[in-house]
Amino acid sequence: MKNIGIIGTGYVGLVQGVIMAEFGMNVICMDVVSEKIEKLKKGILPIYEPGLKELLDKNVMSGRLKFFTEMHETIENSDVIFLAVGTPPKEDGSADLQYVKAVAKSIGEYMNSYKVIVNKSTVPVGTGKFVRDIVQEGLDKRGLSIEFDIVSNPEFLREGKAVRDCLTPDRVVIGAESEKAVEIMKKVYDVLYINQTPFLITSLETAEMIKYASNAFLAVKISFINEIALLADKVGANIQEIARGMGMDGRISSKFLHAGPGYGGSCFPKDTKAIADIAHTHGEQMLVIEAAIKANEKQKQKMSERIIYTVSQEVPIENAILTIWGLSFKPETDDMRDAPSIDIIRALVRAGARIRAYCPEGMKEAKWRLKDIEDYIEYCKNEYEAAEGADAIILMTEWHQFRGAYLDKVKAVMKNDYFFDLRNVFSKNIEVKEMFKYSGVGC
Numbered sequence: 001m002k003n004i005g006i007i008g009t010g011y012v013g014l015v016q017g018v019i020m021a022e023f024g025m026n027v028i029c030m031d032v033v034s035e036k037i038e039k040l041k042k043g044i045l046p047i048y049e050p051g052l053k054e055l056l057d058k059n060v061m062s063g064r065l066k067f068f069t070e071m072h073e074t075i076e077n078s079d080v081i082f083l084a085v086g087t088p089p090k091e092d093g094s095a096d097l098q099y100v101k102a103v104a105k106s107i108g109e110y111m112n113s114y115k116v117i118v119n120k121s122t123v124p125v126g127t128g129k130f131v132r133d134i135v136q137e138g139l140d141k142r143g144l145s146i147e148f149d150i151v152s153n154p155e156f157l158r159e160g161k162a163v164r165d166c167l168t169p170d171r172v173v174i175g176a177e178s179e180k181a182v183e184i185m186k187k188v189y190d191v192l193y194i195n196q197t198p199f200l201i202t203s204l205e206t207a208e209m210i211k212y213a214s215n216a217f218l219a220v221k222i223s224f225i226n227e228i229a230l231l232a233d234k235v236g237a238n239i240q241e242i243a244r245g246m247g248m249d250g251r252i253s254s255k256f257l258h259a260g261p262g263y264g265g266s267c268f269p270k271d272t273k274a275i276a277d278i279a280h281t282h283g284e285q286m287l288v289i290e291a292a293i294k295a296n297e298k299q300k301q302k303m304s305e306r307i308i309y310t311v312s313q314e315v316p317i318e319n320a321i322l323t324i325w326g327l328s329f330k331p332e333t334d335d336m337r338d339a340p341s342i343d344i345i346r347a348l349v350r351a352g353a354r355i356r357a358y359c360p361e362g363m364k365e366a367k368w369r370l371k372d373i374e375d376y377i378e379y380c381k382n383e384y385e386a387a388e389g390a391d392a393i394i395l396m397t398e399w400h401q402f403r404g405a406y407l408d409k410v411k412a413v414m415k416n417d418y419f420f421d422l423r424n425v426f427s428k429n430i431e432v433k434e435m436f437k438y439s440g441v442g443c
């Protein structure tokens with residue numbers, strides 16, 4: 001059995017660590033943030049991810065999953081080391097590789113035997129080789145000659161569905177330079193390999209590009225349908241039926257054709273900018289991806305402009321109270337990184353409105369991300385309290401809880417009756433359309 005070390009215990013590292021232990025590996029999850037590791041040692045999850053807690057408890061109990069803060073012990077005790085640290089965007093959109101670099105340096109300092117060093121973080125093309133050079137430099141300084149391999153194994157999990165995505169991925173991509181490393185990776189993912197999950201073996205560079213190209217393509221698909229939704233609104237067509245009709249063509253597929261307030265999250269915004277930056281450094285321009293980035297910004301702006309314009313017909317916006325249902329960038333996560341709610345709330349507050357907000361999991365993070373405008377936002381204990389005295393409900397994130405809300409109870413506590421359904425959750429609900437002054441996105 002292989003011993004796995006996962007460096008970086010965030011959304012990706014933690015879920016992968018738990019799943020690899022579930023697959024029968026001995027796993028050490030390591031992080032520099034000791035509070036996170038201390039919590040995990042007590043069985044407390046630092047993130048909200050459905051289905052993770054049960055598997056965490058089970059694998060900690062079995063002794064297959066351990067949590068460390070010590071880098072050298074993690075490196076020394078692992079045959080395969082996964083890098084799952086963040087690669088956040090820098091000011092210019094390029095990926096910040098400082099955490100990857102720091103880990104590579106530590107591996108060079110502490111490596112004691114053959115290791116497979118696997119990059120799970122989303123990184124620009126060439127990072128695999130960059131990591132190899134740093135590790136080699138560390139070994140040279142120590143006067144050691146130890147063999148190692150570098151692998152790129154990008155991650156495709158979605159937050160909120162991460163456990164399922166890691167247990168049953170659509171594919172496993174392995175970018176490697178040696179047959180030995182490929183065979184070891186197949187053993188690491190033995191359970192998936194036996195279950196006939198498609199494996200794609202490529203070069204390091206190709207694997208690194210597959211990740212960016214996949215995220216960029218999905219982002220383009222969303223920006224495309226959002227633009228069509230804006231036009232559908234103008235011409236009186238229905239975006240949901242348009243998407244359905246398009247999706248019936250197997251070449252297009254109905255997935256990722258849900259119009260909304262613009263894509264958010266820790267990856268699409270950052271990875272689209274990063275691939276555009278990679279192209280620039282290689283003298284190319286990603287025209288389609290750059291257009292998708294611009295369209296996404298425009299989409300968020302259009303949403304806030306529409307809300308401000310519509311509500312102003314009845315109440316001066318400086319006197320308006322606007323309710324936000326859902327703050328996280330998508331349901332079933334507490335992640336607020338680049339959530340469209342942030343830009344939209346900021347625009348509404350800039351226009352003079354006051355906000356009452358409720359989100360099942362996103363409020364803790366929203367409070368610090370929106371700290372500078374905290375005087376204009378009241379965080380509420382549920383969707384009903386958030387609706388009290390409001391002129392409009394803005395359904396920002398499609399949590400199931402909102403689908404099941406008693407809307408007569410909601411309407412009873414509101415001052416006005418605007419309902420902006422930015423996820424088209426109620427677009428086919430005639431009752432809702434009769435109760436409220438309803439508007440969806442493209443329908």
Ligand SMILES: NC(=O)C1=CN([C@@H]2O[C@H](COP(=O)(O)OP(=O)(O)OC[C@H]3O[C@@H](n4cnc5c(N)ncnc54)[C@H](O)[C@@H]3O)[C@@H](O)[C@H]2O)C=CC1
Pocket residue numbers: 007008009010011012013030031032033036084085086087099102103120121122123155156157158159266267
């Ligand atoms: N969040 C997601 O849904 C997905 C993320 N990715 C990629 O995976 C990577 C990680 O993303 P997340 O897990 O979301 O980030 P995250 O920010 O949740 O986790 C990163 C972790 O690395 C730790 N860390 C930083 N420097 C360290 C060091 N020197 N040693 C040990 N730990 C260190 C941080 O404390 C943090 O806990 C990124 O490149 C991201 O683009 C890929 C697929 C899905």
Ligand SMILES: O=C(O)[C@H]1O[C@H](OP(=O)(O)OP(=O)(O)OC[C@H]2O[C@@H](n3ccc(=O)[nH]c3=O)[C@H](O)[C@@H]2O)[C@H](O)[C@@H](O)[C@@H]1O
Pocket residue numbers: 122155156157158159160215218222255256257258259260261262263264265266267268329330
């Ligand atoms: O690299 C990553 O981090 C991950 O990024 C996305 O996963 P995630 O960001 O968790 O969430 P998605 O479900 O893809 O949604 C991203 C954003 O697009 C929006 N979206 C998605 C689909 C759609 O049809 N319409 C739409 O507006 C969501 O509301 C959300 O704001 C990808 O789907 C994952 O495959 C990838 O691993």
